[in-house]
Amino acid sequence: MQPLQLTLRPTVLSDADSCQKLSAAVGWPHRREDWEFALSLGQGFTLSIEDKVVGVGLWWGFGPSHATLGTIIVAPDQQGQGIGKLLMERLIAATEGRTLGLVATPQGEPLYARYGFIAIDEVRQHQGDWPELAAPVLAANEVMRPAAASDLPLLAQLDGEATGLPRTAVLEALLTRGHVILIERNGTPAGFGFLRRHGRGWLIGPVAALDDAAACNLIAALLAARRGDFVRIDVPARTGLGAWLSERGLPLVASGVVMARGAAPAAPGPAHRFALVNQAMG
Structure with a gap:
């Protein structure tokens, strides 16, 4: 044969x-x-x-x-x-x-390690059907608004601060596939969050913001728009959002190991990454 x-x-x-x-x-x-x-x-x-x-x-x-x-x-x-x-x-x-990054399952981690990938972080997958949720609580100097195509340079700037990577093409594609909101403080952008259809329901990400308060307000606003629907969000472990998400009905269901082959990109800040585009793109 x-x-x-x-x-x-x-x-x-x-x-x-x-x-x-x-x-x-x-x-x-x-x-x-x-x-x-x-x-x-x-x-x-x-x-x-x-x-x-x-x-x-x-x-x-x-x-x-x-x-x-x-x-x-x-x-x-x-x-x-x-x-x-x-x-x-x-x-x-x-x-x-190129320096390479990926998110490995426990089963795949040994294979990637053989090719020189080193574990540098953890991604935590939270998902579930979101219960009733109060509206975000904004400070007197804060406003939230929908983002438009004309906001792409602002989104790219915040994303670059949070990731150290030029991802304008990804953000531009996401703008055509879902909903994005900006939070501003004293008229200056302080963060953004995307919501789009994915898999079993809806996915939140990416989210980049100056601090936890801005990130939580963005996520809460996006979740309120899909109340009662299945929602997933992938967050870096170091953000510390896991307990906040679990308390509100999005339990931790899986974790992945962030691995790099070469020097990982340096994120200059001041914005930080609070949720991924997805586990493939980071």
Whole structure:
């Protein structure tokens, strides 16, 4: 019997359907639209056997020196065959010269460690059906308002302060896919938060703000807009928002290890990152 032919090729936008079926097979809730968003902003590879996609891995570049890797999936019936290893090797070759970041599951962490990735942080996934929630409490010098396309430079500035990465293209794409609000103090931007459809319901992120108070007000305002709906948010462990989220009905359901291969980007501040775009893009 002839061995099955394994084909590796670059991903294209039309792979969204195949990628959605693959992610569903491993229990991920991604919709086709979620894959279209990821594919439209990133690059990567698929592995197929007889025209059936059995593996995928993507990367997203942020400037010439940094990138993140994510959505690395191998079909359950093909795991243990070296497909994940092949995908990692191709992704690393494609991003040569860049510092790489990713969020690893406990199962994937040993594989990434073999390629020089080091654990640097933790991401905590909170989700649930949001109960009744009081409106945010703003200080006398604070206002919140919906952001518009014309606010993109302000959003990019705050995001760059919080991440150390140029992510204007991601923010611009998010502006067309969901709702974003800005909080201002004395007329100066103090933070922003995005809300969009994703997976089983709605996802909050990214959120960048000057402090906990601004971040909590932004998150509370976004949640109030989806009262009674399923909502997910991924927060860096160091933000300390875990207890605040759990107390309000979004329990911790999973954690991931943030890993880096090379020097992680230095976030200059004063804004801080309080929620991720998603675990793939950071």
